[in-house]
Amino acid sequence: MSDSIEPERRPAAPPPREIASIASDPNRWFYGDRFPLSDPILTTRGAGKGLALYDELERDPQVGCELGKRRMALLGREWSVDAGAEDPRAEAARDLVRRALDGARFNQGVEKLLDALLKGLAVVEVMWRRRGTEIMPFDLRGRDPRRFAWHVPAEGEPELRLLSRARPTDGDPVPPRKFVVHRFGAKYEDPWGLGLGSRLFWPVYFKRQGIGFWLSALEKFGQPTALGRYPAGASEAEQDKLLAALQAIASEAGVIVPDGMVVELVEAKRAGTFDAYESLARYMDEDISKVILGQTLTTSAGAAGSRALGQVHNEVRLEITKGDADLLSDTLNSGLVQWIVDLNVPGYAASGLAYPRIWWDVSEPEDLVARAGRDEKVRRLGYRPTEEYIRDTYGEGWEAEPRAAAPPPTDLPALFAEAGRRSRAAQAAMVPEVALAEQLGPAAARHTEAWLDQLKRAVDEVADRGGSLQEVADAMLRLYPALATDGLAEVMAQALVVAHLTGRAEIADGLR
Numbered sequence: 001m002s003d004s005i006e007p008e009r010r011p012a013a014p015p016p017r018e019i020a021s022i023a024s025d026p027n028r029w030f031y032g033d034r035f036p037l038s039d040p041i042l043t044t045r046g047a048g049k050g051l052a053l054y055d056e057l058e059r060d061p062q063v064g065c066e067l068g069k070r071r072m073a074l075l076g077r078e079w080s081v082d083a084g085a086e087d088p089r090a091e092a093a094r095d096l097v098r099r100a101l102d103g104a105r106f107n108q109g110v111e112k113l114l115d116a117l118l119k120g121l122a123v124v125e126v127m128w129r130r131r132g133t134e135i136m137p138f139d140l141r142g143r144d145p146r147r148f149a150w151h152v153p154a155e156g157e158p159e160l161r162l163l164s165r166a167r168p169t170d171g172d173p174v175p176p177r178k179f180v181v182h183r184f185g186a187k188y189e190d191p192w193g194l195g196l197g198s199r200l201f202w203p204v205y206f207k208r209q210g211i212g213f214w215l216s217a218l219e220k221f222g223q224p225t226a227l228g229r230y231p232a233g234a235s236e237a238e239q240d241k242l243l244a245a246l247q248a249i250a251s252e253a254g255v256i257v258p259d260g261m262v263v264e265l266v267e268a269k270r271a272g273t274f275d276a277y278e279s280l281a282r283y284m285d286e287d288i289s290k291v292i293l294g295q296t297l298t299t300s301a302g303a304a305g306s307r308a309l310g311q312v313h314n315e316v317r318l319e320i321t322k323g324d325a326d327l328l329s330d331t332l333n334s335g336l337v338q339w340i341v342d343l344n345v346p347g348y349a350a351s352g353l354a355y356p357r358i359w360w361d362v363s364e365p366e367d368l369v370a371r372a373g374r375d376e377k378v379r380r381l382g383y384r385p386t387e388e389y390i391r392d393t394y395g396e397g398w399e400a401e402p403r404a405a406a407p408p409p410t411d412l413p414a415l416f417a418e419a420g421r422r423s424r425a426a427q428a429a430m431v432p433e434v435a436l437a438e439q440l441g442p443a444a445a446r447h448t449e450a451w452l453d454q455l456k457r458a459v460d461e462v463a464d465r466g467g468s469l470q471e472v473a474d475a476m477l478r479l480y481p482a483l484a485t486d487g488l489a490e491v492m493a494q495a496l497v498v499a500h501l502t503g504r505a506e507i508a509d510g511l512r
Contacts, residue, residue: 022189023152035150041198050146051119054197060204062285066292071114073321077360084354093341094356100136100340109140116184120193121145124180135343150191158191177339182331199291207284214277229262294320325360333357451483
């Protein structure tokens with residue numbers, strides 16, 4: 001009986017068609033085949049305004065300021081286009097996309113697409129024109145998202161429709177490669193997305209209500225109320241004159257009243273201050289900042305915190321900017337970038353090469369002062385940077401300082417011996433002139449010779465490992481504090497005493 005191994009059976013492939021599509025979701029409801037807005041704020045508080053409600057939110061100073069910061073955090077970054085592969089055709093496609101975006105007012109188009117941060121959806125219309133043999137975009141024009149609707153087919157993704165006066169309800173299908181749609185906060189294939197406006201509505205609403213109450217309180221308690229008294233039996237005309245006088249008090253410097261009538265100013269009494277209204281407004285402003293920027297330390301004039309807390313908030317800001325950049329890159333790379341290549345490079349889609357990709361550099365600039373300090377510490381350990389490292393780190397415009405040519409390491413002991421010989425010869429030349437030098441020289445030599453021996457050993461160590469003259473100088477500087485000076489100091493002290501006594505003796509001999 002022979003052993004046989006039965007081949008492993010491959011599991012059944014999953015069905016290719018979509019099963020849990022949004023069209024079959026029983027929790028969704030449609031107007032025919034039209035997908036309505038699902039934002040709960042717009043459906044319950046919009047009062048028929050739709051996405052225009054969020055335009056009103058942006059008129060709030062805090063909302064407008066913080067949204068501007070978030071948009072500029074991305075718009076202020078440099079964008080680049082990378083080739084999809086290391087292939088001449090992919091590199092040519094990359095250069096084509098760069099030229100196309102440079103001529104399409106690209107940054108203005110990006111600013112319009114970032115409107116999706118507030119509303120959940122932003123649409124720009126791509127304006128194309130022929131340039132020689134190329135079909136290139138020349139403008140990206142923002143369109144009101146209220147002009148669009150979404151058709152939900154039985155299968156597949158929702159389709160964009162353009163509402164017009166002829167078809168204000170169902171809309172017309174849009175042509176391909178014409179509209180770039182950017183979504184923010186989209187969940188479960190919701191084509192409308194879910195913008196920050198849904199979370200900003202209540203903070204802005206409470207803030208406006210609080211400021212309204214604040215103004216009413218200031219009007220009520222900030223100035224007195226005019227009270228007029230008229231005698232019994234006053235006619236209606238006299239009462240009207242008194243009322244007109246009371247109303248004029250608010251704006252006129254002086255008023256007149258009928259004889260026999262009295263005007264008084266009554267001040268409203270209240271306990272406490274208006275701080276509660278201001279605290280409410282500030283609290284809502286902080287909530288607005290947290291919704292948009294994820295932090296409050298960089299948005300409030302009175303905010304204070306440690307350096308570590310500021311670093312954490314800065315990291316949060318960078319993460320949010322990176323997330324915005326990644327979402328927008330996905331939108332453009334799957335749409336506009338591919339359209340430019342398909343329209344101008346026939347057969348590129350069939351080549352199997354990846355398409356070019358646009359991306360934003362959102363990395364934090366490096367602290368070059370800290371990097372320079374680190375480089376200096378590494379240099380002290382015996383390492384030096386290459387010229388390529390200097391250019392890559394600190395930019396162009398640097399060159400190495402010229403260094404004196406060092407003699408071969410084998411010449412260092414000879415140079416040191418020659419320096420010692422010349423020093424001793426110079427000392428010997430002065431011996432015949434002063435008898436004191438004959439005694440001082442040998443006494444000092446015992447100590448200086450010890451120094452020279454230490455220095456010679458240090459030079460030999462540098463020479464053995466092939467060091468340079470600069471390393472010899474560094475070795476001598478390190479050795480200098482360890483040289484013994486007590487013996488030489490004693491010899492010099494004795495010599496000074498002898499010289500002093502000798503001088504006095506010579507003066508005494510001259511006076512005789």
